[in-house]
Amino acid sequence: MKKEIISEKFLCEIWEKYNFAEGLQTADGKSIKIMSKGEKNLGIGGPDYLNAKIKIDNKIFTGDIEIDTEIENWHLHNHHKNNKYNKVILHIVYQNNTNENFVTTDNKRIIPSIAISKFIAPNLKQDLSVQMVSDKSGKAYSLPCEGLNNAVTNKIKIDYLISMGSNRFNIKTKRLFDRLKELAYLSQRELKEPIVNYDLESELNRIEFNYNDFLDPVLWEQLLYENIFTALGYSKNKDNMNKLAKSVEIKILKDIKGKNNLEQKLEAILFKISGLLPDVNELPDEETSVYTRKLYELWNKYNNYDYGERLHPASWNFFRMRPQNFPTLRIAGGVKILKKILMDNLVHDLIKLFGYEKNNKKLKQKLRDHFIVKADGYWQEHFLFDQLSNIKIKYLVGISRTDEIIVNIILPFLFLYFKIFNKKEFLKKVLNFYLNFKQSGSNIIIEDVMSSLKIDSKRSVIYQGAMQLYLNFCSKNKCINCEIGKKVFN
Numbered sequence: 001m002k003k004e005i006i007s008e009k010f011l012c013e014i015w016e017k018y019n020f021a022e023g024l025q026t027a028d029g030k031s032i033k034i035m036s037k038g039e040k041n042l043g044i045g046g047p048d049y050l051n052a053k054i055k056i057d058n059k060i061f062t063g064d065i066e067i068d069t070e071i072e073n074w075h076l077h078n079h080h081k082n083n084k085y086n087k088v089i090l091h092i093v094y095q096n097n098t099n100e101n102f103v104t105t106d107n108k109r110i111i112p113s114i115a116i117s118k119f120i121a122p123n124l125k126q127d128l129s130v131q132m133v134s135d136k137s138g139k140a141y142s143l144p145c146e147g148l149n150n151a152v153t154n155k156i157k158i159d160y161l162i163s164m165g166s167n168r169f170n171i172k173t174k175r176l177f178d179r180l181k182e183l184a185y186l187s188q189r190e191l192k193e194p195i196v197n198y199d200l201e202s203e204l205n206r207i208e209f210n211y212n213d214f215l216d217p218v219l220w221e222q223l224l225y226e227n228i229f230t231a232l233g234y235s236k237n238k239d240n241m242n243k244l245a246k247s248v249e250i251k252i253l254k255d256i257k258g259k260n261n262l263e264q265k266l267e268a269i270l271f272k273i274s275g276l277l278p279d280v281n282e283l284p285d286e287e288t289s290v291y292t293r294k295l296y297e298l299w300n301k302y303n304n305y306d307y308g309e310r311l312h313p314a315s316w317n318f319f320r321m322r323p324q325n326f327p328t329l330r331i332a333g334g335v336k337i338l339k340k341i342l343m344d345n346l347v348h349d350l351i352k353l354f355g356y357e358k359n360n361k362k363l364k365q366k367l368r369d370h371f372i373v374k375a376d377g378y379w380q381e382h383f384l385f386d387q388l389s390n391i392k393i394k395y396l397v398g399i400s401r402t403d404e405i406i407v408n409i410i411l412p413f414l415f416l417y418f419k420i421f422n423k424k425e426f427l428k429k430v431l432n433f434y435l436n437f438k439q440s441g442s443n444i445i446i447e448d449v450m451s452s453l454k455i456d457s458k459r460s461v462i463y464q465g466a467m468q469l470y471l472n473f474c475s476k477n478k479c480i481n482c483e484i485g486k487k488v489f490n
Contacts, residue, residue: 011067011094012048014116016040024119026112027101030057032090038065046084054090056112063089071096071113074103081106092116141448143474145488149453152487157453160483161465162435168468169434169461172412173419178204180223180416184213193246193308211420220347220417222250227409228337228371232330232397236317240274241330247273247308253342256302262343266335268298269305275313276328278385289386291378323383324393332379333396337371346370354414354426360433371405373397400441407439407460435461445470453484 015037024032038052047064054061064087068074071093079085086105096115103113143149149157181204186193214220226245233241248269256265271277272295280288280296316327323329340346350370357363375393383389397405411434418426438458449466450456457463469482479485 008048008067008069011069011092011116012040014120015049015065015067015092018120024114024116026056026114027096030112032056032112032114035060045082047088052089061089063087065090065092067092069094071098071100071103071115074113080104083107090114141445141470141474143449143452143470144477144479145485146452148488149484152484154455156487157455157484158457158462161453161455161462161469163465164468165461165463165465166435168464169412169415172408173416176223176227176412176416179226180214180219181207181209183219183222184209184216187216187219188213192306211422214420217347218250218254221341224347224409224413225250225338225341227413228405229334231405231409232334232401233327234325234330236321237327237330240311240315240327241334243309243311244270244274244331247310249308250341252305252307253338255305261298263335263339264294265298265302266338267332268295269302269307270331270335271295271328272299272303273307273310274316274327274331275311276316276331276385289378292385323389324395326383328382328384329375329379329393329396332375333373336373336396340370350410350414351417354418354429354433360436363433364437367406367410368399368402371397371402371410372399400439403437403439403441403460407434407437407464411437435459437461439463449474 024034026032033055034052035055036051036053038049041048041050041064047066049065049067052063052065064085066074066079066085066088068077068091071091073093074080074091079088080103083106086107086109088105088111091103091111091113093113093115095117096113101113102110104110182200185191185200185204185207222245226242229241229245230238233239253266253269256262268277277295277299278288278292280293318326337346350367353363353366357366373396375396379396380393381389383393411430415427415430418424418430437460439460442463446463446466449470450462453466455462455466469484473479473482473485479489
């Protein structure tokens with residue numbers, strides 16, 4: 001039996017709920033007008049709807065309606081041998097990919113068989129397909145066209161995903177540029193965030209920026225810092241991580257004198273501003289570790305700086321998260337990368353790396369080396385303050401998260417830098433690297449989209465395209481605006 005593309009249940013919904021106002025025709029061009037759709041057959045066996053009334057050209061027929069997913073099911077289900085179907089006046093299927101345009105009853109009467117997919121709006125096809133896919137596949141993020149897109153070639157699908165992935169890259173670059181302009185504006189006017197009752201976006205749109213506005217390295221360091229912290233927050237804590245990086249600015253951290261103990265100084269400040277550092281003055285000694293007390297002492301030395309918004313501990317999300325993704329560990333991992341920005345000139349090293357490293361395999365490994373963070377010390381044995389973990393933690397930032405940072409932040413960041421400063425050779429190198437980068441890890445949205453499209457690839461541009469496709473088309477029921485959807489549903 002040929003695989004059904006849509007269930008009979010949903011075909012019945014179409015028949016019952018959809019208003020076929022005009023345009024319904026038999027295969028040989030005779031017009032069909034539905035005068036009564038009939039009554040649902042609640043008995044055992046027989047046609048789906050009884051006592052319907054239709055008009056074919058100028059002749060009115062009264063009788064039954066049978067609905068099948070495919071025209072051959074009429075014979076496969078032996079309706080042509082069953083006298084219960086002798087009163088059928090119209091046979092309805094979703095699509096008809098055969099040369100047969102009619103069926104016959106047991107008493108040898110010819111009944112027109114029509115494929116109603118030709119006569120319903122694309123958005124209705126899509127909505128019903130969404131329900132069908134969800135009902136059958138059990139996937140959280142299945143596409144409306146799952147099971148229907150087999151006729152679309154892999155080349156068309158892959159080319160479209162690459163174009164979507166390139167579009168997503170451009171969107172990320174623009175978002176970085178918008179933030180860079182904000183940072184330049186605030187720096188030039190010595191303003192603090194947030195600017196209350198001030199329409200910053202309108203003001204920025206009126207200003208013509210040039211590369212001289214972006215010469216200050218601190219702007220690029222702050223931009224990188226904010227976006228790395230945002231990425232480390234995942235979806236549940238990204239807003240808080242972004243607020244944290246904006247509250248504890250690079251220019252403040254550069255004023256902390258001396259290299260000694262810098263990592264713990266950064267931890268003390270960031271954990272305190274985040275609201276996650278316990279107040280040791282309110283806890284007995286036996287409930288706090290030496291590490292926690294040390295951070296609190298360090299905070300007392302640096303609490304007089306002009307920090308921004310303080311976050312409340314209750315604003316952080318720990319619910320239904322793997323302990324390895326707790327914001328405490330993400331901040332600890334982010335601190336190690338922040339230290340590289342402050343002390344090791346990380347922005348300069350990234351720019352330089354694309355200048356001298358010609359081997360893409362080595363370039364990929366060197367990029368990863370900058371952002372993979374191994375756990376050590378206190379956070380090797382704790383998920384939270386003063387609560388021992390039941391396992392030893394190996395990484396604060398692992399390879400999968402590192403590759404996501406490279407794809408979503410570092411490459412758009414470098415592309416923006418080279419574009420502003422007109423480094424065309426390096427622009428091409430960044431794009432080529434992005435188009436060929438194969439990343440470790442994925443997520444459930446990408447996996448479900450790739451499965452629905454039957455595409456197997458590890459290329460980041462295709463992963464990004466799958467994400468862009470789902471977020472902007474599939475999840476919003478915009479199949480008729482999607483190049484794949486147009487071929488499936490039109």
